[in-house]
Amino acid sequence: MAELIIAGVGGQGSIRASHILAIAAIQDGLRARVGETFGAAMRGGAVASHVRIGEEVYAPLVQADGAEVVLALEPLEGLRNAVKFLGKGGLLLTNTRTWMPVDVNIGRASYPDMRAIEGEVEKLGGKIIKIDATSLAQQAGNVRTMNVVMLGALAGTGRLPLSAETLKQVVRENVPPKTVDANLRAFELGFKAVQER
Amino acid sequence: MKLEDVIVEDVPGKRVLLMGNEAIARGAIEAGVDVAAAYPGTPASEILETLALAAPKLGFHAEWSTNEKVAFEVAAGAALTGVRALAAFKNAGLNWVMDMFMTLVYGGVRGGFVIAVGDDPDAHYSSNEQDTRFVAFYGEIPCLEPADQQEAKDMTRYAFELSERLELPVFVRSVTRICHASGDIELGKIEKPKRRPVFDKHYGMPWRWDVYGPPGPVEKHRWLHGRMPLAKKIVEKLPWNKLELRGKPKFGVIASGIAASYTREAVRALKLENEVAFLKIGTPTPLPEKLVTKLLKAVRSVLVVEEGEPLVELQVQALAKDVNPRVKIVGKRTGALPPVGEINTDIVASSLARFVGKRIPKDRARELLKAKAKPLVAPRSSTLCAGCPHLGTYWALKQALRKIGGNVPIVNGDIGCYEQGGYGIAGKEIKPSFSSESVSYPIEAPYETLDTNYIMGGGIGLMQGQFHAGYKDGRVVAVAGDSTFFHACIPAVINAVYNKVKGLFLVFDNSWTAMTGHQPNPGTGMTATGEEAKTLRIEDIARACGVESIKIVDPFDLEATTAAIEEALRGDKFAIVISRRVCTLQAQREKQFVGKRMIFDRDKCVGCKICVSFGCPGIVFKDGKAGLDPIICNGCGMCAQVCSTGAIRVGE
Numbered sequence: 007m008a009e010l011i012i013a014g015v016g017g018q019g020s021i022r023a024s025h026i027l028a029i030a031a032i033q034d035g036l037r038a039r040v041g042e043t044f045g046a047a048m049r050g051g052a053v054a055s056h057v058r059i060g061e062e063v064y065a066p067l068v069q070a071d072g073a074e075v076v077l078a079l080e081p082l083e084g085l086r087n088a089v090k091f092l093g094k095g096g097l098l099l100t101n102t103r104t105w106m107p108v109d110v111n112i113g114r115a116s117y118p119d120m121r122a123i124e125g126e127v128e129k130l131g132g133k134i135i136k137i138d139a140t141s142l143a144q145q146a147g148n149v150r151t152m153n154v155v156m157l158g159a160l161a162g163t164g165r166l167p168l169s170a171e172t173l174k175q176v177v178r179e180n181v182p183p184k185t186v187d188a189n190l191r192a193f194e195l196g197f198k199a200v201q202e203r
Numbered sequence: 204m205k206l207e208d209v210i211v212e213d214v215p216g217k218r219v220l221l222m223g224n225e226a227i228a229r230g231a232i233e234a235g236v237d238v239a240a241a242y243p244g245t246p247a248s249e250i251l252e253t254l255a256l257a258a259p260k261l262g263f264h265a266e267w268s269t270n271e272k273v274a275f276e277v278a279a280g281a282a283l284t285g286v287r288a289l290a291a292f293k294n295a296g297l298n299w300v301m302d303m304f305m306t307l308v309y310g311g312v313r314g315g316f317v318i319a320v321g322d323d324p325d326a327h328y329s330s331n332e333q334d335t336r337f338v339a340f341y342g343e344i345p346c347l348e349p350a351d352q353q354e355a356k357d358m359t360r361y362a363f364e365l366s367e368r369l370e371l372p373v374f375v376r377s378v379t380r381i382c383h384a385s386g387d388i389e390l391g392k393i394e395k396p397k398r399r400p401v402f403d404k405h406y407g408m409p410w411r412w413d414v415y416g417p418p419g420p421v422e423k424h425r426w427l428h429g430r431m432p433l434a435k436k437i438v439e440k441l442p443w444n445k446l447e448l449r450g451k452p453k454f455g456v457i458a459s460g461i462a463a464s465y466t467r468e469a470v471r472a473l474k475l476e477n478e479v480a481f482l483k484i485g486t487p488t489p490l491p492e493k494l495v496t497k498l499l500k501a502v503r504s505v506l507v508v509e510e511g512e513p514l515v516e517l518q519v520q521a522l523a524k525d526v527n528p529r530v531k532i533v534g535k536r537t538g539a540l541p542p543v544g545e546i547n548t549d550i551v552a553s554s555l556a557r558f559v560g561k562r563i564p565k566d567r568a569r570e571l572l573k574a575k576a577k578p579l580v581a582p583r584s585s586t587l588c589a590g591c592p593h594l595g596t597y598w599a600l601k602q603a604l605r606k607i608g609g610n611v612p613i614v615n616g617d618i619g620c621y622e623q624g625g626y627g628i629a630g631k632e633i634k635p636s637f638s639s640e641s642v643s644y645p646i647e648a649p650y651e652t653l654d655t656n657y658i659m660g661g662g663i664g665l666m667q668g669q670f671h672a673g674y675k676d677g678r679v680v681a682v683a684g685d686s687t688f689f690h691a692c693i694p695a696v697i698n699a700v701y702n703k704v705k706g707l708f709l710v711f712d713n714s715w716t717a718m719t720g721h722q723p724n725p726g727t728g729m730t731a732t733g734e735e736a737k738t739l740r741i742e743d744i745a746r747a748c749g750v751e752s753i754k755i756v757d758p759f760d761l762e763a764t765t766a767a768i769e770e771a772l773r774g775d776k777f778a779i780v781i782s783r784r785v786c787t788l789q790a791q792r793e794k795q796f797v798g799k800r801m802i803f804d805r806d807k808c809v810g811c812k813i814c815v816s817f818g819c820p821g822i823v824f825k826d827g828k829a830g831l832d833p834i835i836c837n838g839c840g841m842c843a844q845v846c847s848t849g850a851i852r853v854g855e
Contacts, residue, residue, distance in 0.1 A: 015583070025385060029220045032387045038220060039351075040385040043327065049788070050586040050820045064351060064464035065548050066384035069472075071569075082581060089576045105835065107583040109630030111815050111824045112647050115581040126576040130569070140834065149834055179204065 007060035014079030019153030024055035041066030094131035103140035151192035158196025224249035230359025235394035238281035243719035244293030245328035247321030271296035282316035284400035309423035315363030324545035334511030348460035352386035443485025455502035469552035507534035582629035589821035590837030595758030597649035612677035616656030619684035625653030660691020752778035798838020800854035807850035
């Protein structure tokens with residue numbers, strides 16, 4: 007059984023990433039559920055995709071304190087979901103690149119700094135791994151492959167009940183044909199970033 | 204493998220990942236659907252989107268209709284000729300359909316007719332939480348309610364068969380957690396026989412398809428009512444209604460649809476498998492009364508778990524009165540489950556624990572830690588996209604309203620991406636006002652522009668009432684998008700002209716039904732299946748409706764747009780301003796729009812925050828100065844027009 011949440015901002019590709027993970031699970035003979043929660047519009051809102059993989063899964067949503075990993079494409083969204091869903095011993099694997107909420111820009115809220123986010127996650131008994139996935143995606147040749155950098159990083163943690171090879175194959179089959187090479191480079195960069203820590 | 208290939212793949216037994224909406228579409232495809240019609244609405248839009256991918260390959264008709272009522276009639280018309288038809292929409296969409304729905308059922312259908320509705324408990328994407336299962340109850344037709352994506356597919360497929368057997372439309376009610384969740388499902392066989400449409404006006408009943416034809420509506424209502432015993436008999440045997448009763452448990456749980464999935468997990472988590480009898484419901488109306496009776500007679504108390512209002516619970520309570528008045532029934536009606544919002548495994552687990560008298564140990568220290576962390580989690584209010592044309596239109600509207608004078612205008616909103624003009628700022632605390640006079644409030648961001656917002660086409664009607672009420676404290680304005688204009692605004696525009704309204708109707712025309720995922724509409728020039736279509740122009744329709752003052756502007760030109768809106772506000776007529784530019788996301792996809800290189804000069808920025816109040820997510824503000832996020836910015840150049848010091852410029 008694996009319970010994960012992929013969190014981000016609309017347009018960052020968290021739903022696509024969650025589908026890639028679920029398809030890979032099915033190909034490895036497991037069952038999967040993905041529950042998507044996103045705002046009304048296309049871009050800019052908070053998005054969380056719940057992924058549940060295992061032999062016997064029914065409901066599409068992870069229970070409170072039930073996530074083993076929160077994969078955050080944006081740090082604040084990582085914190086938002088970690089506070090609610092990350093279980094003891096769980097991992098917040100987060101991109102370091104921020105996407106400022108309008109609430110912060112107009113001065114009605116403040117963005118937590120990374121040390122505060124780390125502190126909260128640790129207090130809740132979780133671990134945190136940070137990677138600059140946006141820069142790695144740029145390095146891979148396409149900033150929009152950031153979600154796949156994060157999938158590679160997730161595979162690199164060894165916390166998934168499925169093989170990195172299957173996952174890579176599913177990435178290959180589920181991204182636009184012209185971006186396959188950049189996405190595979192992104193996957194590798196993410197994988198290495200975690201392994202070489 | 205792409206969705207368009209998966210969805211038509213005839214490999215029974217293959218396991219694939221499908222979203223609930225795709226599963227519903229696949230069910231219809233397996234049943235050999237002939238005509239499918241819908242209007243987009245989250246969480247149900249992907250049903251027709253998926254069918255439209257398959258339609259050209261399998262040779263059936265799939266269309267985006269101008270609104271849900273038309274979609275329903277298109278599908279119903281097909282079903283009257285004996286072919287299989289499906290209509291799909293969101294909860295609110297069904298409200299548009301009610302007139303035809305309540306009358307169509309009096310004669311029923313000849314071919315299978317499935318109504319697939321996506322409800323939205325918790326109002327993730329909707330203006331209300333209505334439970335449309337009541338509509339099936341009201342219209343005396345069966346309602347199937349899936350517990351997961353597999354059932355969504357299987358039930359939709361079966362619904363056509365059930366519809367033909369009962370000669371009635373059949374309802375498939377899903378919720379967001381089915382529609383917009385994905386699961387592994389096993390594909391079934393695709394039925395291929397092509398049905399030939401036939402017509403017989405006295406088929407099975409005189410004047411079958413003409414409710415006024417003798418024997419008239421009352422007799423036809425009697426016929427409809429007479430279908431229920433057969434429906435009740437059928438649902439007892441359906442695999443989706445299942446009683447698990449072992450030994451002599453004191454407690455029973457009845458769970459319908461997605462609630463059954465949450466409940467199954469909650470029962471497992473609490474290790475109550477041997478202490479609780481479990482009745483899973485797949486047909487909340489009509490209920491499998493024999494199964495329910497069996498449970499009611501076997502236990503002392505029953506918890507009813509369902510998503511929405513207590514439809515099953517009320518029926519179970521009524522049945523218990525006859526079959527076992529001593530059994531205690533609890534659920535949403537009694538406060539055992541929350542009466543609003545959506546449920547989930549956690550909510551069901553705590554309700555179930557209370558129900559059986561089991562304590563769930565609480566980690567108070569952890570709860571305290573979580574409560575302390577909450578203030579750190581800054582809210583993220585929804586925004587329009589970077590470079591969205593609507594940002595320009597809202598900016599221009601704000602400037603024009605400011606120019607004509609400091610009073611209290613009423614800006615009536617509508618449904619579409621631009622409805623975010625009324626989402627407000629989550630991080631801003633607003634206290635209710637109890638003033639007896641009109642009150643003006645500052646607008647810090649475009650998201651605070653709208654003053655009213657309810658439903659599609661609602662704003663243009665509300666504005667007319669404000670005018671006729673004699674509201675004089677400010678101008679009355681209504682806004683709507685292009686798809687909304689075609690969907691719901693035309694009768695209201697005619698009404699405004701006919702009844703001599705003065706005011707501004709501002710149309711945000713981005714050529715696509717963007718908010719629900721960029722579906723084409725009559726203004727796009729393309730059908731659901733991607734075929735070229737006639738492009739209807741809003742100005743032509745407005746002119747034909749008798750509107751005399753019509754202006755078309757480009758929202759990327761802030762000055763010209765402001766001037767046009769100001770002129771319309773100052774005028775003495777019912778005026779329409781059409782602010783037209785293709786949705787930036789869609790324009791980027793089609794390579795019609797390439798962003799400009801934006802230059803930000805930090806030294807010139809005085810931190811006035813005018814650009815921030817423009818509301819574009821590409822603009823950030825840190826340490827007293829603005830800035831552009833190069834990854835988010837789409838290079839539309841509008842912020843350079845807003846900047847008062849030249850700190851933001853368009854590069855070469």
